[in-house]
């Protein structure tokens with residue numbers, strides 16, 4: 001079972017979460033590659049059994065524009081997407097709205113929303129997310 005985490009991040013919160021998740025998946029024995037979106041080639045999708053997407057939220061609960069080509073490509077193989085995670089700011093009305101938008105598309109995926117930068121208190125939620133994906 002080979003898993004890719006592909007994430008987009010501007011100020012580093014989602015990147016930090018992606019790195020924590022990557023460590024958790026590896027600790028559970030999962031072969032895991034972790035890519036910033038710009039380093040991930042759409043051609044390599046077929047080499048993975050599972051894809052986990054990470055995103056911040058933009059605008060009013062929007063998916064960042066740079067993620068749209070990957071989102072479009074994955075419509076051809078929606079079951080490949082097993083997890084969607086994101087960081088957001090609960091100051092905004094649509095907290096982690098991008099995670100909700102993607103979850104509405106990839107219905108079988110497990111989702112995880114974290115407030116800004118991941119903290120120690122978030123670890124249980126993070127470990128549950130990983131456990132659900134591995135068990136899925």
Ligand SMILES: Cc1cc2nc3c(=O)[nH]c(=O)nc-3n(C[C@H](O)[C@H](O)[C@H](O)COP(=O)(O)O)c2cc1C
Pocket residue numbers: 008009010011012013014015055056057058059060061062087088089090092093094095096097115116117
């Ligand atoms: C212009 C702008 C719009 C945002 N809109 C939302 C939003 O609708 N919902 C939300 O939860 N967070 C929103 N955020 C907060 C970011 O998603 C949050 O800071 C996130 O952790 C940034 O991730 P990054 O550090 O990986 O770039 C917004 C931030 C900016 C600057």
